[in-house]
Amino acid sequence: MTGTRRLTVAQALIAFLARQFTERDGVRHRLIKATWGIFGHGNVAGLGQALVEYPDLMPFHQGRNEQAMVHAAVGHARQSGRLSTHAVTTSIGPGATNLVTGAALATINRLPVLLLPGDTFATRPADPVLQQLEVPYAGDVSVNDCLRPVSRYFDRITRPEALVPAALAAMRVLTDPAETGAVTLALPQDVQTEAHDWPEDFFTERVWHIRRPAPDPAELGAAVRELRAARRPLIVAGGGVRHSGAEAALAAFAESTGIPVAVTQAGKGSLLHDHPRDLGGLGHTGTAAANELARTADLLLGIGTRWTDFTTASGTLFTAPGARFVNLNIAPFDAHKMSGTTLIADARTGLEALAEALPGHRVDESYAAACTTAKQQWELRVDEAYAAPDLSAAPTQTQVLGGLDSLLGPEDILINAAGSLPGDLHKLWRPRSHDQYHVEYGYSCMGYEIPAAIGVRLAAPARPVWALVGDGTYLMMPTELVTAVQLGLPIKVVVLQNHGYASIGGLSRSVGAEGFGTAYRFRAPDGTYTGDPLPVDLAANAASLGLRVLRATTVAELRTALATARAASEPTCVYVETAPDPGTGPGSVPPAEAWWDVPVAQTASRPEAVRAREEYERRVGGRRWALG
Template identity: 35%
Template structure:
């Protein structure tokens, strides 16, 4: 240790003061002062094989644990390698802190050929995160980090980038106190606004609640509204907010045409924690009709969400749990609309539509869901096996968690996300379920799972390349090209990396192999082929 603490100590001390216990990242020439203080901090450092993998792992860590995920990179290519992961966290409102060095003070934009120099690194990161903050002294670090963590609680949780100039990181620090701030009380809705919504909801004949990712903290309240007769539809990010076996649960089918019809036919649509964007609707539209005839109620922590995509007639700004709790107090125990036959009809129509898109994925989901524990975390990808399969055919409860890059729809998320989830909650069963195309975007992170000795089943469902894009080409009368991929021998590749690797010949065999992999002392890659559509 040096006689004088450096800026690296300021960063590590601030992170530790905010309860950070795990960090994902890769050391590099310019961030070594961070690594000087890591061993004594007690924080676990998980080195990935690519900074994008570190970003995805931090994202999943946050989604599963409820605590911010943290990654550290070096400057230039290190942090720009993580940009796609940070954009993914931004699209899905995930609290992630990315820490990186930056150019020395006074050199930003100088174009002098500094190692890893970017025209404007901070501006590049600011474009894909909630904000990028550059400090100018080490003494600023404790307050800046405290502000970032306070924002994760009080504002819409999105990724933040913290840039520390190399000369600040390597310079001296006065060892100012690093402390977290008291958490401000959650935002509560105005009582008169709640009363207006409660009145409308109590009189509704065809209401529907749509729960997005922002409703996850309000699972008990969503269930209570469903108990009173309110049909609940979820987006993909909201999957698992309500037990999908509940008689008023309609599943995670917001993108289905039948769901669009149900929302448009409703006299009250209660949107909780969702922007109801294109990634939720898949090109469909929600047009609820004229104000006064049909009411759109929106519940969100972010006031800017109130009129996105679907304009709110009755906006309720506040924490979803507190807003719904207030609504429950103001509405009758049985809503006028209570009719489980209506929910049953809607669910049947939605299931029928999902079934058409779900082949051959449904059998895989059924087999795995029956053989794995009920609180399994499923790390998916922008793969058909996820958005046609897991989303519709794996019945979730609030005990489950689907990790899926909904908004940014990136490939390569699943494997590192599974790693991040397992680091966050080692006692929980976690499985990666991805397509063969997606697997090759981040297959190198299998080495990270081996190194960490994580008992992860990594199921690669092989449909012969980029099947979705192949199908879109055929639909547009374009000759398929660049979509039929040569692939490695996946089980052999896994074994070469030190993992277990095996093929699967049937859904039953796949389920048995996945269950056994949860008990192994390291990851198991299972290669399962399906016939492309």
């Protein structure tokens, strides 16, 4: 007998979470570093009281928006290499349902976060209670069931005894490198406050080992044969490389074999921008260098990639006759995509096994030289895009990135998620460290950047953290700026004002929808939103929330403002009204070198839609089914 401890369910959960650790490569990390919370009747007397009871066990952060709290936890988890994360508690009702978007983002991006929403009474003393969803055919359904499809694990704790197996299962999923994502433990508000005699063993320290599975010998042999037979192989590095900490192994493998490397959004930074084998971004938002080699590659070695439609240009990019795929991935679900040869293993372990099995193997030097030339030519295009010959002119969005490019060092971290910025960054950004590039593009969630910057800064307290947002994204979720002020976190927020959804506006025009509903403008006399821009002052808004604000109207002012923000010791906003992309020359972003499938109206009377459909039919005809 180890004895028991009498605690409420909420108190026991907090005491349990404080003693969970991860370990990888001999280094230990606390798994749940802190808890975010907004309190209502569904959690204030349970988890709220438990956090008051045990302030030394669990640090607490006060949030302003439930979705944003999840984003902050996810940003922390990504910056921590998925070895640490945060918990998030809300009340039942609007607070709980506000978690759904953040949970979806975490699960899609394979990033761990623990959600602890309150729930309706398990004992059902009255029916319905406040914020109860009445479902005539099922008495055990609450709004928290919305979280089931976006969670990797879900349980509702209707009895105190159920907490023990549920909490252990939750930790198993949070620490599983192939299955991790959002984990939800729904906690009925009456059960949270119930006392129970818990076994002391429940509160002993547990260390969850993050495994590095090695490849199966037969799969490894098949992958080696494919690589030896290839004449124009291309590595596609995805987020799994970074999650595994496999960057050094990838660099060594690319150097020894001469195989060039293209990166997905999640994989950018796997190689630094000046590595001789780096080709930059791949796919619809990729570089001309990477996409041209992808079209002629006879073998694609995918490492930790999900093969999304942006990466494959909606199935139109890998068009060389007989092109084959080898998929090195810790998740069998992803390893079997593209009908490729599977190599189910940890990215670092798998790369090391491939290198050991391919001693002396190297691509033809003429192919390696062609890759080098293509990369050099692309770098010249990046230089032109960043150039700003007139310092007194308003900067384009690309010139804003150029200003950051000239200022930021390897210690800086750059965060973005939505709008046209992810495409521009994927094409143009030159990562100086493996974790500098933090673009959330699995869900591309507007509003992610500011709360994620808070989570990243909490994980990396000595490093400058930048959140890049357009005006549309800023208006989605500026509330956590107050949290940054409250916590004294000197995040740097760059707000690019372009009066609407510039990215979707451009897409809308390309698919025949004429930019409808994408600009922030007054209504014109004909009822359309084509009047003057709305007189919204986002800089004044940021200042009202407690930030120091630096306004920039010219390239010269922008460069000064960015340097001032980088040195600031308080949360700072750089606000800049951007000039339109000129289309060509300095300040313009090179066009997409690969397609993206956005279906166009099959029948229409407006000429723009008719032309767009003709182009769509031409493009979709180039799709290649990956069937081996």
